[in-house]
Every structure is written in C-alpha cells, then in structure tokens.
Amino acid sequence: MLGEVTVCKIFTFDSAHQLVGHKGKCSNLHGHTYKLEVMLKGKPLTEPGHSDEGFVIDFSDIKATVQQQLVDRLDHAFLAMGNEPVLETLNQTGSKVALLGFRTTVENMSAYIAHRLKLADLPLYSVKLWETPTSWAEVLASDIPEDGPAYRIHGGCDCE
Numbered sequence: 001m002l003g004e005v006t007v008c009k010i011f012t013f014d015s016a017h018q019l020v021g022h023k024g025k026c027s028n029l030h031g032h033t034y035k036l037e038v039m040l041k042g043k044p045l046t047e048p049g050h051s052d053e054g055f056v057i058d059f060s061d062i063k064a065t066v067q068q069q070l071v072d073r074l075d076h077a078f079l080a081m082g083n084e085p086v087l088e089t090l091n092q093t094g095s096k097v098a099l100l101g102f103r104t105t106v107e108n109m110s111a112y113i114a115h116r117l118k119l120a121d122l123p124l125y126s127v128k129l130w131e132t133p134t135s136w137a138e139v140l141a142s143d144i145p146e147d148g149p150a151y152r153i154h155g156g157c158d159c160e
C-alpha cells in the first residue's frame with residue numbers, strides 16, 4: 001500500500017530437535033542456532049511529538065513481544081512433536097521442552113511463529129526462519145489460515 005514501510009527485527013535462539021522418520025541425518029537428535037527475521041509493515045506514525053513519530057512500530061516493542069511470545073520458550077529447549085523417544089527422559093530429568101505438537105521442520109516452525117505473532121496483534125508482514133546458514137523458510141502473514149497453520153498435530157501441545 002502507498003506510504004507503507006517494512007521494518008525487520010532479528011532474533012536468535014538455540015534449540016534441539018529430532019525429526020523422527022527422516023531418511024537422513026536429521027533423524028538424529030541435533031541442534032541449531034535459529035535466526036528469526038520478523039518483518040512488520042505499516043505506515044510510519046505521523047503524530048507530531050509522539051514518542052513513535054516516524055516509526056511503523058518501536059523496535060523495542062517488537063523485541064518485548066517476540067521475546068515473551070516465542071524466544072523465552074524456544075531458547076535452549078528441546079522442540080518436541082511429542083513422538084520423540086528422548087522426550088520421556090527429558091521430562092523425567094526436568095530439562096526444558098517446548099511441546100509444539102507438530103513435526104519441527106523449519107517450514108512448520110515458521111508457520112507456527114507467524115501465527116503466534118499474528119495473534120499477538122503485531123502488524124506482521126512475514127517471518128523468515130533460518131535453520132542453518134544455508135536453509136530457511138518464509139511465511140507471509142496473509143498465507144496463514146484463519147484457524148491456524150495447516151500442519152498435522154500429534155497429540156497435544158503446551159502452546160497457549
């Protein structure tokens with residue numbers, strides 16, 4: 001839309017996961033330093049004298065929301081679908097687990113993140129999630145179905 005600007009804030013978090021049934025090395029328990037690019041779009045505020053004049057949204061407000069909604073939960077956690085054999089041991093030993101309920105591919109993770117941020121009322125344009133320095137997935141906010149991402153849910157999740 002005319003006059004709109006896209007702004008981006010970048011986050012990183014370190015997590016472990018395991019793609020049960022994967023034909024290759026990702027069937028092993030392993031970890032990533034994920035890089036998350038959150039892109040927001042809107043018209044910069046024009047209200048004279050307002051703290052946010054000239055901002056689409058204050059970067060510090062984006063940071064607070066993304067930290068609270070996602071990073072605090074995912075960082076240094078095992079990202080679980082719920083079907084991983086190691087899950088029982090992690091739960092028994094009090095290790096940090098984010099039970100997401102879906103297969104933790106980068107495609108599904110980026111859809112989950114986009115949905116969470118849309119629900120948090122950010123003027124979200126898209127999220128791009130880097131799983132490795134050479135692999136990423138991107139989801140546009142406008143491509144998230146009203147009732148949430150279309151991935152298969154296994155059992156439950158501790159998402160809300």
Ligand SMILES: Nc1nc2c(c(=O)[nH]1)N=C([C@H](O)[C@H](O)COP(=O)(O)OP(=O)(O)OP(=O)(O)O)CN2
Binds near residue numbers: 104131135
């Ligand atoms: N389409 C997808 N393919 C793969 C995913 C995924 O989420 N979506 N995930 C994995 C593994 O979890 C892991 O990310 C390995 O990815 P890969 O790019 O193969 O990692 P490398 O370290 O081998 O990357 P190189 O830069 O090519 O060395 C697998 N596939």
Ligand SMILES: [Zn+2]
Binds near residue numbers: 017030031032131
């Ligand atoms: Zn992986």
